[in-house]
Amino acid sequence: MKIRLMLGLCGALGLSAWWVTCAAGPADRPSAGNLGATASGAASLDTAASATRDSLGGKFLDCHVHTAGLGVSGSGCFVAPALKGSYKFPLYLKAFGVKEKELREQGDGVVLDRISALLSRSGTMGAAVILALDGVADSAGGLDTARTQLYLPNTFIANETRKHANLRFGASINPRRAYALTELDRVKAEGALLVKWIPSIMDIDPSDSAIIPFYRKLKELGLPLLTHTGTEHSFLEAKDSLCDPFRLELPLSLGVTVIAAHVGTPGKSHGQDNMERALIMMGRHANLYADISSLTQINKLGYLKRVLEAKESRGRLIYGSDFPLIETALVSPYYQTGRARFAKLRSAAKIENTWDRDVALKRAMGVPEDVFRRSAELLLK
Numbered sequence: 001m002k003i004r005l006m007l008g009l010c011g012a013l014g015l016s017a018w019w020v021t022c023a024a025g026p027a028d029r030p031s032a033g034n035l036g037a038t039a040s041g042a043a044s045l046d047t048a049a050s051a052t053r054d055s056l057g058g059k060f061l062d063c064h065v066h067t068a069g070l071g072v073s074g075s076g077c078f079v080a081p082a083l084k085g086s087y088k089f090p091l092y093l094k095a096f097g098v099k100e101k102e103l104r105e106q107g108d109g110v111v112l113d114r115i116s117a118l119l120s121r122s123g124t125m126g127a128a129v130i131l132a133l134d135g136v137a138d139s140a141g142g143l144d145t146a147r148t149q150l151y152l153p154n155t156f157i158a159n160e161t162r163k164h165a166n167l168r169f170g171a172s173i174n175p176r177r178a179y180a181l182t183e184l185d186r187v188k189a190e191g192a193l194l195v196k197w198i199p200s201i202m203d204i205d206p207s208d209s210a211i212i213p214f215y216r217k218l219k220e221l222g223l224p225l226l227t228h229t230g231t232e233h234s235f236l237e238a239k240d241s242l243c244d245p246f247r248l249e250l251p252l253s254l255g256v257t258v259i260a261a262h263v264g265t266p267g268k269s270h271g272q273d274n275m276e277r278a279l280i281m282m283g284r285h286a287n288l289y290a291d292i293s294s295l296t297q298i299n300k301l302g303y304l305k306r307v308l309e310a311k312e313s314r315g316r317l318i319y320g321s322d323f324p325l326i327e328t329a330l331v332s333p334y335y336q337t338g339r340a341r342f343a344k345l346r347s348a349a350k351i352e353n354t355w356d357r358d359v360a361l362k363r364a365m366g367v368p369e370d371v372f373r374r375s376a377e378l379l380l381k
């Protein structure tokens with residue numbers, strides 16, 4: 001029952017229900033103070049980013065890690081009142097290794113402290129991209145709090161990741177926000193390695209020609225777009241048609257580097273597997289990559305093998321974990337019995353560190369070494 005309830009959580013991690021609205025409301029825009037700090041820190045952050053690839057010390061970069069916040073300590077994190085009180089709350093806190101009391105006493109940054117500490121004990125993973133999550137835009141280009149289910153502001157993620165040598169900033173900007181283009185400049189200066197979207201809950205149609213200036217700016221700044229593809233079930237509402245990989249034709253044709261999260265899994269669009277549609281798009285566009293996060297989840301059995309066998313995926317897959325979901329009952333090496341040598345699955349299951357276990361499991365399932373290396377090669381160049 002527990003596992004069934006958790007299916008399809010990826011997206012924004014299904015943090016849904018439990019993130020309590022910040023008393024101060026969402027931090028819609030950065031303060032002048034933050035902007036000042038940004039400009040002065042830009043050069044050093046750029047240097048730090050390029051140095052990081054070397055400083056990974058032969059370890060890998062995880063391109064897809066979630067955090068969360070209760071909105072305490074002025075973090076600006078926001079969750080729709082309708083999503084409060086979910087059964088997921090204790091499950092996720094456990095996966096993050098934090099208690100609600102700690103969050104309330106120490107602030108939302110404590111989650112990133114725990115992620116960093118856990119990561120520092122990994123023998124395989126040197127750093128992780130922590131993903132912000134923007135919300136739905138209203139007609140004036142502001143944050144539509146009534147339609148936003150979950151909001152993790154760029155400023156919070158940028159400030160917290162800066163405190164940890166092994167965490168990197170993954171920004172999120174709804175292109176329909178009035179400040180979208182200037183925010184792109186700002187997050188780039190803050191050291192963002194990519195921009196993350198979940199079109200189905202942020203109400204973004206990637207094929208909308210109104211987004212062209214945003215795509216051009218992404219390309220100009222060299223920021224890849226990591227965008228959810230496939231169906232999403234962790235929120236109250238999701239417009240799944242917006243996560244059809246075929247909708248990525250526009251940014252790809254404009255030369256944006258796009259990373260299709262989860263290789264389109266799961267679900268179908270127009271009667272065809274979204275995974276097949278992602279692979280078709282990879283065959284058409286050399287600038288389309290895909291992350292392998294969530295492909296070991298119990299609701300996605302069999303997909304990873306199909307992806308690895310497809311010639312279109314060669315040289316285009318990058319490592320992502322979707323932490324904290326790898327630390328929940330959604331993932332176990334034993335679910336892959338019959339798809340990999342049992343001795344390898346058993347030894348993977350014995351590994352305590354969640355990233356080391358994830359890498360061992362994916363290696364057991366045939367993920368080649370270049371996939372683990374490619375996240376850093378693509379994002380830290």
Ligand SMILES: [Zn+2]
Nearest residue numbers: 010011013322
């Ligand atoms: Zn995710």
